Amino acid sequence: MTPANPGKDERSGFRQWLDHRTGLDSLLRHALDEPIPGGAKIAYVFGSGLLFLFLSQVITGVFLAMYYVPSADHAHTTVAYISKEVTGGSFLRSIHAYGSSAIIIVLLLHLTQTFIYGSFKGRRELVWLAGCVLLVLMLGMAFTGYLLPWDQKAYFATTVGTNILSEIPWVGNVLKKLLRGGSEMGTLTLSRFFVLHVFLIPAFIFTFVAMHVYSFRKAGAAGPVTEDPVSPKLPAEPFYPKQLVMDVGFAMLIIVALGFLAYLWPTELGPKADLSDTQFLPRPEWYYIPVFQYLKYWHGSTAVLGILVIPGILGLLLVGLPFFDRGLERRPWKRPLSVGLFTIILVGLGGLGLVSHREDVRNPGVAAQLKIQHEDTEQFMKAKFEPELSGGSLVAQNAALVNPEATKGKAIFEREGCNACHGDNAIGTAAAPKLIGVGSKYDAAKLEMLLRSPTEKMTSGGMPAVELKEDEMKVLISYLQSLK
Amino acid sequence: MGSATVGALLAVPLVRFTLHPILARTTEKSWSDVGNISEFQNIDAPVKKLVTIEQRDGWRKTIAEKPVYVTKGAKGELLVLSAVCTHLGCTVPWVEKEKKFICPCHLGMFSPDGKLLGGPPPRDMDRLETEIEDGVLKTQYQFFRQLTRNKEDLA
Numbered sequence: 120m121t122p123a124n125p126g127k128d129e130r131s132g133f134r135q136w137l138d139h140r141t142g143l144d145s146l147l148r149h150a151l152d153e154p155i156p157g158g159a160k161i162a163y164v165f166g167s168g169l170l171f172l173f174l175s176q177v178i179t180g181v182f183l184a185m186y187y188v189p190s191a192d193h194a195h196t197t198v199a200y201i202s203k204e205v206t207g208g209s210f211l212r213s214i215h216a217y218g219s220s221a222i223i224i225v226l227l228l229h230l231t232q233t234f235i236y237g238s239f240k241g242r243r244e245l246v247w248l249a250g251c252v253l254l255v256l257m258l259g260m261a262f263t264g265y266l267l268p269w270d271q272k273a274y275f276a277t278t279v280g281t282n283i284l285s286e287i288p289w290v291g292n293v294l295k296k297l298l299r300g301g302s303e304m305g306t307l308t309l310s311r312f313f314v315l316h317v318f319l320i321p322a323f324i325f326t327f328v329a330m331h332v333y334s335f336r337k338a339g340a341a342g343p344v345t346e347d348p349v350s351p352k353l354p355a356e357p358f359y360p361k362q363l364v365m366d367v368g369f370a371m372l373i374i375v376a377l378g379f380l381a382y383l384w385p386t387e388l389g390p391k392a393d394l395s396d397t398q399f400l401p402r403p404e405w406y407y408i409p410v411f412q413y414l415k416y417w418h419g420s421t422a423v424l425g426i427l428v429i430p431g432i433l434g435l436l437l438v439g440l441p442f443f444d445r446g447l448e449r450r451p452w453k454r455p456l457s458v459g460l461f462t463i464i465l466v467g468l469g470g471l472g473l474v475s476h477r478e479d480v481r482n483p484g485v486a487a488q489l490k491i492q493h494e495d496t497e498q499f500m501k502a503k504f505e506p507e508l509s510g511g512s513l514v515a516q517n518a519a520l521v522n523p524e525a526t527k528g529k530a531i532f533e534r535e536g537c538n539a540c541h542g543d544n545a546i547g548t549a550a551a552p553k554l555i556g557v558g559s560k561y562d563a564a565k566l567e568m569l570l571r572s573p574t575e576k577m578t579s580g581g582m583p584a585v586e587l588k589e590d591e592m593k594v595l596i597s598y599l600q601s602l603k
Numbered sequence: 604m605g606s607a608t609v610g611a612l613l614a615v616p617l618v619r620f621t622l623h624p625i626l627a628r629t630t631e632k633s634w635s636d637v638g639n640i641s642e643f644q645n646i647d648a649p650v651k652k653l654v655t656i657e658q659r660d661g662w663r664k665t666i667a668e669k670p671v672y673v674t675k676g677a678k679g680e681l682l683v684l685s686a687v688c689t690h691l692g693c694t695v696p697w698v699e700k701e702k703k704f705i706c707p708c709h710l711g712m713f714s715p716d717g718k719l720l721g722g723p724p725p726r727d728m729d730r731l732e733t734e735i736e737d738g739v740l741k742t743q744y745q746f747f748r749q750l751t752r753n754k755e756d757l758a
Contacts, residue, residue: 175613178613178617179613182617182620182621185620185621186661186662193662193663196662196663197662199662200661200662204623204627204662205620205623206619206620206622206623206626206627207615207616207617207619207620207623208620208623210616211613211616211617211620214613374612374613378612504662506659506662506663506664507662507663507664508663508664508665508666509660509663509664509665509666
């Protein structure tokens with residue numbers, strides 16, 4: 120702000136010059152002197168907490184992109200490289216992954232606070248609408264980001280997630296193909312999700328954050344529930360210093376919590392997406408679990424009702440809230456209908472999440488498979504990082520010649536009919552699991568033991584004991600060990 | 604303000620993350636086969652051989668072939684020389700007519716056992732470590748710093 124009397128300006132020469140050129144001081148004053156009717160409150164920290172988390176995601180995301188390659192061939196290797204080799208890579212990736220969960224939590228808190236306080240009322244329709252768009256955009260970020268590591272759960276969860284689009288009448292299949300870049304999931308899907316996650320959605324988020332904040336400042340802070348949302352009567356307190364301290368404190372709390380989580384329980388990466396796997400049970404990230412459970416209840420002709428009509432109505436109710444609820448009454452106990460419905464939906468979503476968890480735990484088949492998947496992930500995380508052999512390398516072309524034993528072993532694998540169940544090149548079939556990577560799980564002695572006398576679990580699945588001469592067994596094992 | 608706070612809090616891991624390729628030792632030395640020693644028993648001039656080495660390039664590895672010379676030292680022992688010129692890194696060919704290694708770039712010249720004879724290079728051709736296992740000559744392929752008087756290992 121330019122002082123009234125230029126002769127008495129106590130700012131340094133540089134500060135004056137900078138302010139004359141940029142108007143920085145008045146901008147800062149405008150930002151910090153925002154009046155808050157009824158004074159600063161902890162309840163108002165969630166909005167700035169979200170902005171802070173979003174910036175943290177942008178920063179960590181930009182750095183992760185320094186090593187990440189969005190291609191079905193390399194995505195998994197590069198994420199494994201970040202997690203296992205790059206200094207601080209596992210930590211930053213974990214901050215980014217936990218950050219997405221934190222955004223969903225703080226978003227729910229922000230939405231709930233705004234709703235319960237009735238802070239969307241009185242000339243605040245645009246604030247609310249921009250907020251609704253941001254909610255959808257954030258869910259889109261979570262959905263698109265989940266695929267990028269291209270591990271088992273990413274691949275299969277996104278296959279299911281994109282398949283839901285097919286339920287939309289007429290345009291569903293076209294939309295699905297458009298999103299996937301073809302009728303099947305593949306490297307084009309990954310490219311599209313990458314572009315959405317890194318360029319398109321963030322650009323929209325920046326735009327709508329600007330609209331959200333601008334229209335919020337235009338309408339003014341709403342204050343406590345007893346305050347008149349149009350012409351505030353309570354004495355106002357400026358944003359600076361008390362509310363700013365609270366906001367910064369909340370941001371610190373978030374980043375420290377994320378740091379601890381990332382340090383103590385780094386985000387894991389599962390084995391690379393195996394498109395031939397028929398056993399894998401995909402589960403979405405926790406915040407999509409209620410939706411996942413909800414979708415189980417809708418089949419056949421009623422599916423449109425469950426997947427399109429009901430969510431459509433609820434979405435319309437949410438988006439249109441400031442238009443339907445025009446009254447200026449903000450106290451939640453005086454608004455039983457809308458507060459009741461909001462509570463029912465929140466509790467319902469939580470309940471669906473619990474039911475889903477209970478079903479997974481109680482169904483022995485599902486629980487066993489989820490346990491196997493968990494163990495596979497642990498196994499993969501423990502294994503040393505395996506760099507990818509570049510395509511043009513000499514050895515890639517002559518892999519078979521480099522290890523003549525493995526070539527002989529492969530012939531035995533085919534002669535003995537192992538490929539009938541385990542698939543050509545041991546990639547697995549519905550009848551028996553793939554054997555790729557089995558060499559890193561068991562050493563030669565253990566492999567020989569399992570081949571000569573399979574475990575009960577193996578024999579029950581149809582695995583016969585393999586009887587071979589010593590030298591043939593040896594080359595068969597070296598073939599198994601060459602499968603990577 | 605917010606981004607400055609996030610930046611400051613995350614600065615240390617972010618900087619370490621960025622510097623990883625510069626600070627981490629990525630190239631591991633390993634032994635590659637040059638050929639059977641019987642091939643080299645009766646040589647009277649350096650023989651060019653290609654050794655296969657594995658190089659790490661971030662998250663991928665490449666298998667590349669590098670030229671080396673097998674030659675004999677003063678006492679008739681087998682030496683393996685890197686074909687990379689110690690001057691500016693050109694690949695040095697053996698010129699049979701002159702019985703010398705002559706670098707085509709700036710005419711650095713070396714004797715059959717790699718001793719510097721003349722021209723701009725600061726030192727002899729670089730000898731690679733060798734060993735003989737089961738009658739096979741092996742070498743540890745390495746890169747060395749150019750333009751220095753002493754041989755310095757580039758990891």
